[in-house]
Amino acid sequence: MSAPLPAAPGTGAAASGPTADAVIGVVGAGTMGAGIAQVAAWSGHRVVLFDIAPDFVARGTAGIARLLRRGAEKGRHTPDAAEAAIARIGGTVALDDLGPCGLIIEAAPERLDLKRDLFARLEAVVDAEAILATNTSTLSVASIAGGLARPERVCGLHFFNPAPLMPLVEVIRGPRTDPAVAATVVGLARLWGKTPVEAQDRPGFIVNRVARPFYGEALRLLGEGAADVATLDRLARDAGFPMGPFELMDLIGIDVNYAAACSVYEGFFHDPRFRPHPIQRAMVESGRLGRKTGHGYYAYPDPS
Amino acid sequence: MRIIILGEPTGDLAAGLAARLSAAGIDVRGAPRTVDDVDDWAPAAGRADAGIECAVVDGAVKARHVALLDRLLPPGAPLITCCHAASATLTASSVDGAARVVGFAWLPPWEGRATVELARAVQTSDTAAAAAEAVWRAAGLEPVWVGDSAGLVLPRIVACLANEAAFAVQDQTAGAEDVDRAMMLGTRYPRGPLAWADLIGLDHVLATLDALAAEHGEDRYRAAPLLRRLAAAGSRLRPDLDPAAAAGASRL
Numbered sequence: 001m002s003a004p005l006p007a008a009p010g011t012g013a014a015a016s017g018p019t020a021d022a023v024i025g026v027v028g029a030g031t032m033g034a035g036i037a038q039v040a041a042w043s044g045h046r047v048v049l050f051d052i053a054p055d056f057v058a059r060g061t062a063g064i065a066r067l068l069r070r071g072a073e074k075g076r077h078t079p080d081a082a083e084a085a086i087a088r089i090g091g092t093v094a095l096d097d098l099g100p101c102g103l104i105i106e107a108a109p110e111r112l113d114l115k116r117d118l119f120a121r122l123e124a125v126v127d128a129e130a131i132l133a134t135n136t137s138t139l140s141v142a143s144i145a146g147g148l149a150r151p152e153r154v155c156g157l158h159f160f161n162p163a164p165l166m167p168l169v170e171v172i173r174g175p176r177t178d179p180a181v182a183a184t185v186v187g188l189a190r191l192w193g194k195t196p197v198e199a200q201d202r203p204g205f206i207v208n209r210v211a212r213p214f215y216g217e218a219l220r221l222l223g224e225g226a227a228d229v230a231t232l233d234r235l236a237r238d239a240g241f242p243m244g245p246f247e248l249m250d251l252i253g254i255d256v257n258y259a260a261a262c263s264v265y266e267g268f269f270h271d272p273r274f275r276p277h278p279i280q281r282a283m284v285e286s287g288r289l290g291r292k293t294g295h296g297y298y299a300y301p302d303p304s
Numbered sequence: 305m306r307i308i309i310l311g312e313p314t315g316d317l318a319a320g321l322a323a324r325l326s327a328a329g330i331d332v333r334g335a336p337r338t339v340d341d342v343d344d345w346a347p348a349a350g351r352a353d354a355g356i357e358c359a360v361v362d363g364a365v366k367a368r369h370v371a372l373l374d375r376l377l378p379p380g381a382p383l384i385t386c387c388h389a390a391s392a393t394l395t396a397s398s399v400d401g402a403a404r405v406v407g408f409a410w411l412p413p414w415e416g417r418a419t420v421e422l423a424r425a426v427q428t429s430d431t432a433a434a435a436a437e438a439v440w441r442a443a444g445l446e447p448v449w450v451g452d453s454a455g456l457v458l459p460r461i462v463a464c465l466a467n468e469a470a471f472a473v474q475d476q477t478a479g480a481e482d483v484d485r486a487m488m489l490g491t492r493y494p495r496g497p498l499a500w501a502d503l504i505g506l507d508h509v510l511a512t513l514d515a516l517a518a519e520h521g522e523d524r525y526r527a528a529p530l531l532r533r534l535a536a537a538g539s540r541l542r543p544d545l546d547p548a549a550a551a552g553a554s555r556l
Contacts, residue, residue, distance in 0.1 A: 160490050168489035195489055197482040206478050207490035210497065213464035221460070226451030235448060235457050238419045239411065240494025245461075272524040273468065 022102030029060025033107035035163030038064045041088040043192045057091035099125045107135040133157035138263035141174030141201045152178040169194045174201045203267025218245035219277035229297045250296035254283045308355040310369045311336040318358040328443045349376035354439045356384040361507045374399040382436040388459045389511035392425035392452045402427035406436035409456035420445040423452040454515035463512040466501035470528035498541040506535035
């Protein structure tokens with residue numbers, strides 16, 4: 001499965017780190033990882049997409065190829081551009097193949113022990129100037145970088161799903177992150193057509209934190225019997241929100257949204273502003289997780 | 305249809321509402337900023353179909369509004385009170401004609417808004433509820449009934465979003481522009497919560513939070529000190545934005 005990776009021209013990174021022609025590594029070939037790999041490859045980078053099993057890597061690269069070819073069929077770009085981007089992505093299950101990367105973006109499962117182990121191994125295979133970024137949304141950069149020899153080369157680079165379409169990326173400075181590292185990642189994100197915002201390493205960063213009341217107050221209003229979910233969603237849409245809180249939780253996954261709520265709540269030492277609602281837990285425990293299970297706050301007769 | 309609308313010195317809600325009702329052909333009388341000129345509009349109140357009072361920030365102004373309207377409005381005319389910082393029941397409980405009090409919430413921006421939130425106080429009569437509904441329908445707004453509480457639905461949700469955004473700026477998670485940009489691009493909010501708070505009025509947002517804190521007795525609704533300071537100073541969370549664009553309410 002491991003495709004040979006041609007050396008990128010002039011990876012000679014400046015002191016600040018990788019440049020526009022750096023090789024980009026992506027760890028984790030799931031939805032987020034594949035989306036990030038697609039973004040980097042589309043912008044002209046050679047990309048090494050790593051996962052622990054050949055099946056995962058194959059699924060990730062095939063998904064990217066399918067999306068880019070579909071885009072060409074729909075006239076969004078030329079078939080040649082799609083094929084060129086697809087050809088820039090090499091898959092691997094060998095961590096050593098990430099050695100030439102100037103920037104590695106980790107999109108592995110949200111487990112601290114796993115990420116800490118992974119970052120220690122990544123640090124051992126890359127140059128001292130390489131930047132290691134985490135796409136975590138619930139863990140701190142501090143906790144992931146804490147045990148490393150070069151924590152100043154680590155930052156957060158938080159994409160939003162689907163990564164190829166969503167313009168925002170949050171660039172997170174941990175307490176030990178070199179400001180030049182964050183600045184380099186901001187510059188790369190701009191080159192990729194993204195809109196980067198810099199944030200400090202606080203629970204939920206910006207979006208996952210500031211959005212909490214949208215769900216939290218809606219859940220409380222539901223719990224208080226102020227209105228049903230359809231009415232609350234309708235009022236939110238009438239105020240200009242593209243989706244109401246309940247249809248949005250159904251789309252995100254009620255379990256995923258609940259995990260984010262719990263993570264921010266824990267991160268802020270149980271500040272009552274972030275307290276999750278019992279309705280969320282009951283929905284998760286009952287197995288009604290939203291669209292993906294065919295039933296959440298609404299029923300979806302044909303689960304996709 | 306004739307409607308009396310009363311506002312408060314720092315609020316645009318009465319003027320915004322008056323513009324919307326006038327555009328719908330309703331005869332709007334009243335005072336969008338002060339009720340000191342009570343003699344000017346009091347004679348009209350005796351033949352009005354309803355009174356709408358829009359005080360949010362100042363409880364004393366609100367008490368005076370509802371007392372005046374309860375005295376001047378003809379029997380049977382509903383007294384429609386803004387619930388952005390007080391439940392309809394709390395307001396109704398201060399007047400003799402509690403049965404005719406109906407709550408509403410209508411958060412800016414009002415452009416393109418199709419609905420208005422209505423809430424029955426514990427005391428509200430069926431006839432007052434029906435009469436209040438008719439007023440909003442005549443204005444081209446669809447009434448959506450929700451449970452009575454301080455802030456009803458949208459003022460409560462948006463005030464809490466703005467508060468969390470203000471906390472994020474206060475604890476230096478990110479700058480104000482980046483917080484607004486992140487919420488618009490990362491989760492497709494129609495406007496940044498900080499710019500939205502400026503549009504609503506920081507004193508207004510603060511009044512909603514304080515009313516929620518008082519009603520629920522929970523630290524959850526504690527206003528960010530930054531928000532409280534800026535509201536006191538008459539300043540804004542996004543001073544980089546054009547205040548004229550954030551005002552946007554016409555006069556009565």
